[in-house]
Amino acid sequence: MATPAFDSSVLTRRGVLAAAAGSLLLAGCGQQSDDGRTGDNSAPNSHELVIGASLELTGKGAALGVLQQRAMEITVEELNLTGIPVGNLRRTVRVEFRDNRSDPQEAARQATELTRRTQVHALVGGTSTENSMAIVEVAQKLQVPFVSLAAGDDIVLPLAQRTYIYKLTPDAGDVARRMARLIESLGIRRVAVLAAAGLHGDSGVQAVRSALRDVDVALVRTVRLPASGRSFTSVARRTTAGEPDGIIVWGTAPDSGAAARELRRAGHRGPIFFDPGAVAEDTLSGANAAAVEGAYAVHPSCLAASTLTATTTAELARRDFTYRYIQRHGSFSGFAPYGSDAVQLLAAAARSASSVDRGRLRAYLQTQVTEGIAGGYAFAPIRHGGMERDSLAVYVVSRAAWSRYS
Template sequence: MTVLASACMALALASGAMAAEPIVIGVPVIFTGPGAFVGEAEKNTLEMLGEELNGKGGVEGRPVKFVYYDTEGKPDVAVRLFKRLIEKDKVTAILGPTASWEAGPVKPIAEKEKMPTIMLASARAIVDPVARWVFKTPAEDRIVVGRLLAHLKASGLTQIALASSQDGFGDGGRKEVLEQAAEHGIKVVFDERYTMEDADLTPMLNKIKKTEARAVVNWSSSRAPIVFAMNYKQVGLALPHFQSHAFLAKTFLDATGANAEGIMAAGQKFEGGRLLPDADPQKKIITEYQAAYKAKWGKDANQFGAGAYDAFKILVAALRKAGTDPEKLRAAIEETRGYVGIGGVYSYSPSDHGGLTRDSVVMYRVSGGGWQLLK
């Protein structure tokens, strides 16, 4: 057989393999509204990874195909589209939804329909109580709050004012702060909630100024942290200012500008990847992903795309191990042990579908217009 004939046969075999039935993966995330930048990063990441995987022959010769839907950040839309992915699109697995307030209503559907699902939201309620068919990649609020409260205690900031948004994300963070405060020696002297639609939070912040608080913690996402940060400076609050891990994105820094200077937050290592010691196994993965994303899309990656990265890698490893049978695939995801990802080192188990420990979370401070690691 000539070299040319061999090359043609290899090409034909590769083409035949990629003509095999695709593995369809559903991706219901936010593409419109204030959270559109989140869904964009998730989609861009999956497109980049899917293209790379398919270029190497896919999964056992089968390409992956994504079906994207815009949940608009609305729970009812997320529920409808989640059902559509299962009933009409016949997906093998689902990566999403994006937001914690969407995840709650969707969780029982995944369980009822026995759909392997890796969510891209962080609320503890997604995995506690454990649902057999539901996993997630972002660090849950329980872990992030624990790291934040430990920092507050170590800093002597034991009296705090707590503000939070009235939604799944804000409620989850608030619940964790209130439940964990005492064990960390923290006293919550102010606790007030607001809606994500509130455009002026100065009345609440002025009330905080009259309390005995020594630090302020805000737990919200979407555009709410931006409003909070801008109003914080407007009322002249000089107390140490802490935001949730949702704030750890360049989008928020760009929107708040100098008003973000000094803000602190606990979160996963993504934003500080370049600052990690070389011995940290996550550093190489984080920095390579950031470089590849920038080269592909001409813009910076964010932690939300990073969550999609880990979810896809975990799913593909499970597909290689177990194939597309739902129960076998679910079990293979649950058997993930020691996967070093962007978000941390993941080890799922029958009693833990979050897979991360507090070691995956670090403290940040905005300095010079960017996030810096706190020791």
């Protein structure tokens, strides 16, 4: 099977950022020795590209974290069939997985251990914003590239303080604008927002307010989910008070599906709109199925990859990845490809840099203008949040499955 190949021919903002990335390519690169080390700042010489992954494999975040481990394992196996050319070596990829138990303190501890003791070349992980932010502090301090799998615009901002940090998920503003256009097209005039506690919800609330103003849709109230994750009954009642035409649920699985269920119990019969964090098997599970039927989600276009009409390199790669994932795990989740793309992006950076030196990996990550499994990325020295807005699409839940909405 073909490994996912990135297509850099898309003529959007990606083309502009590619040129910008090239002009500042080696800014901040360390002095590379023959074995790819920069003082104490890189892993010892080996024939591997070693990635440390701190993921939510248990605890509240497991609905998303487990998907990433599955995707990374599939992609590593595929890459290691031939290895990746890095300078005059052909390296295999090894991922050191850690379960952060959905605990930011544990995520930070693991990032430190992986960087200092295991001496990984790069870090990946944090499907929750809080866990990613904990890893950010360690990665930036120890100067190891970190590819975040979480949503939340502050993960890569301010850029001057996030020089080693990259984010794969779409920016909240891009998601909110796509969602606002959908809401307007459906003739909905009054909307309420039920948002997660914490940084992910903060980004969503701010983005939704701005996007709804642009389409002249009234935001009648904003309610936040309890940080404890306990009963959503009271917040659902507050959200549905005044009978808004539609409700935006901005959160992550498993909270998204549970929130939709409580909104229906509280009497909401209008449409529900999800951000990409809701797209996991849990949201469509038996307990939530009736509540989310007919709900909409804005999500990267990988969610409904066609096995019949794939023609481009990127589409074929998506089809092959989806096939392997379903073959191994029985069903496919649209959130899974971020882990695959993280591995591919780091492998591509190592190929381009001819090195696994951390400083050079960081510099060559910001040249990646590519089409991945989840969508298109356009990293540059001025932009470390790479998911492109033209990768987003609208989906609707139909018969317990995500279907492309047109």
